[in-house]
Amino acid sequence: MIAADSKIFTRARDLAYLAGRIVDCECCAIVGVSNIGKSNLLRQLRTPNLLTEICASINEDTTSFFYVDFNLQLQMTGQGFYELVLRTVLTNLRQHQADPALLGVLEEAYQQIISPTDEFQNALSFNQAIIALCEQWPRRVVFLFDEFDEVFQQLDARVFLNLRALRDKYPGNLIYVVSVGAVLSSGRNETEIAEFSELFTHHTYFLQALEEADVQRAIKNFTVANDTRFSDEDIHFITEQSGGHPGLLQLVCQIFAHNTHNGVARDFRRVSGQLADNPNVRTECVKLWHSLLPDNRASLFDFMTLGQIDTRARRVLLQRGILTAKDDGQLAVFGRLFEDFVRRQRLVQAKPQKDIFLDVDSGQVFVNGKQTELLTNLEYRLLLLLYGQADKICDKYRIVEAVWGEDYIEEVDDARIEKLVSRLRQKIEPTPSEPHFLLTVRGRGYRLQVR
Numbered sequence: 001m002i003a004a005d006s007k008i009f010t011r012a013r014d015l016a017y018l019a020g021r022i023v024d025c026e027c028c029a030i031v032g033v034s035n036i037g038k039s040n041l042l043r044q045l046r047t048p049n050l051l052t053e054i055c056a057s058i059n060e061d062t063t064s065f066f067y068v069d070f071n072l073q074l075q076m077t078g079q080g081f082y083e084l085v086l087r088t089v090l091t092n093l094r095q096h097q098a099d100p101a102l103l104g105v106l107e108e109a110y111q112q113i114i115s116p117t118d119e120f121q122n123a124l125s126f127n128q129a130i131i132a133l134c135e136q137w138p139r140r141v142v143f144l145f146d147e148f149d150e151v152f153q154q155l156d157a158r159v160f161l162n163l164r165a166l167r168d169k170y171p172g173n174l175i176y177v178v179s180v181g182a183v184l185s186s187g188r189n190e191t192e193i194a195e196f197s198e199l200f201t202h203h204t205y206f207l208q209a210l211e212e213a214d215v216q217r218a219i220k221n222f223t224v225a226n227d228t229r230f231s232d233e234d235i236h237f238i239t240e241q242s243g244g245h246p247g248l249l250q251l252v253c254q255i256f257a258h259n260t261h262n263g264v265a266r267d268f269r270r271v272s273g274q275l276a277d278n279p280n281v282r283t284e285c286v287k288l289w290h291s292l293l294p295d296n297r298a299s300l301f302d303f304m305t306l307g308q309i310d311t312r313a314r315r316v317l318l319q320r321g322i323l324t325a326k327d328d329g330q331l332a333v334f335g336r337l338f339e340d341f342v343r344r345q346r347l348v349q350a351k352p353q354k355d356i357f358l359d360v361d362s363g364q365v366f367v368n369g370k371q372t373e374l375l376t377n378l379e380y381r382l383l384l385l386l387y388g389q390a391d392k393i394c395d396k397y398r399i400v401e402a403v404w405g406e407d408y409i410e411e412v413d414d415a416r417i418e419k420l421v422s423r424l425r426q427k428i429e430p431t432p433s434e435p436h437f438l439l440t441v442r443g444r445g446y447r448l449q450v451r
Helices: 012-023 038-042 076-096 101-116 119-136 147-155 157-169 191-200 211-223 231-243 248-260 269-277 279-290 296-307 312-318 336-348 378-387 394-404 412-428
Strands: 026-032 065-071 141-146 172-182 204-206 323-325 329-331 358-361 364-367 437-443 445-448
Touching: 012 026, 012 038, 012 172, 012 204, 038 065, 038 141, 038 172, 065 076, 065 279, 076 119, 076 157, 101 119, 101 248, 119 157, 147 172, 157 172, 157 191, 211 231, 231 248, 231 336, 248 269, 248 279, 248 336, 248 437, 269 279, 269 336, 269 394, 279 336, 296 312, 296 329, 296 336, 312 323, 329 336, 336 437, 358 378, 358 394, 364 412, 378 394, 378 412, 378 445, 394 412, 394 445, 412 437
Parallel strands: 026 172, 026 204, 065 141, 141 172
Antiparallel strands: 323 329, 358 364, 437 445
16 A cells, blocks of 8 residues: 655745734635645644744744644534634643643633533633633734634634634734635625634735645655655656646655556556546546636636636636646646546536537437437447547557556457447447547547547
């Protein structure tokens, strides 16, 4: 089994931004798409004196970071929120051997919250605890609220009004840093919520993919942890496929390592095929896709098909790291894997009124709006491969691996592939002898033409 990468990504630029906010006693929101590294970034701040090299005034003697992972919240209520935050604070202070008198106040407040009571008493006990913390703990208090989206969307607005009141009472000693998937002001619009969201209006930071130095460091950490080696060419391939997205980067490294023996990698085409078919890669891309609003998805389609994008969509997709600007100013999708996924989405979402359409979920195939004869398992696997690589050439190597499996690479000859292609044409081509969709590219392979 391949070990997980336990090393952290440095993200020096992002840490410098957070250091600046903490020095200025400003709340900030870290916004980013799925698995871009928001949680990793916040967890790094728990590392003793991590920010000291960036700013000497931020150290264990001046600043305390309380990392709260809301995935651990027991119930989606105000009581559940207050319980988790105080539990986190108590655990941290006990580890630092805080003054017993302060611990006593916090423990009493915590017991009042976990005992049956009303929401007003819960909020009052929580406030008393945070007031004691800010006034008696001799360090600046920084709350790192991770996985904050669901909490923000579902909790009673009074919880956030309460947080805002505490912040207003201690503006120089109490800081909130939240990690979310979308800008807070784009969600709920109640007055109490707006007042809380206002804390982050001028300090919303969009987390991007890893910079080149951090990508190189992450890959190196992976090779050390898994006792493997990647060449410079391998690293270039891994970087290009993942685009520096931490979640995809880890998956590409794992799949690449499985295809590397004694430091020698198998053919890139094979790895590319496994990446395209890997369910974990697909899931990661689906999460990224669903993090975009419908109009942003449409704009991304337009960009990839027409090379055009309006100013607002350009700004949003750049902020979210879906598009990146190259050195020459040209835009590009951040990584090859997600670019290919979006291209397939465009095909899947196309209406089946004309040409060829494959409903991947149901396995049904439509040609010019009419369902075809049921495909055999091998025919379906071939069409699925070609459809996923629409308008691209698939060679024999790729076809055999996807349809029959890699163990048959040496056993399946050209004639067997040609017979399978012929059978598929009989079912999807209006005139099989004059194929319009499934084309032979002499000497190179086959291509499915869907336009």
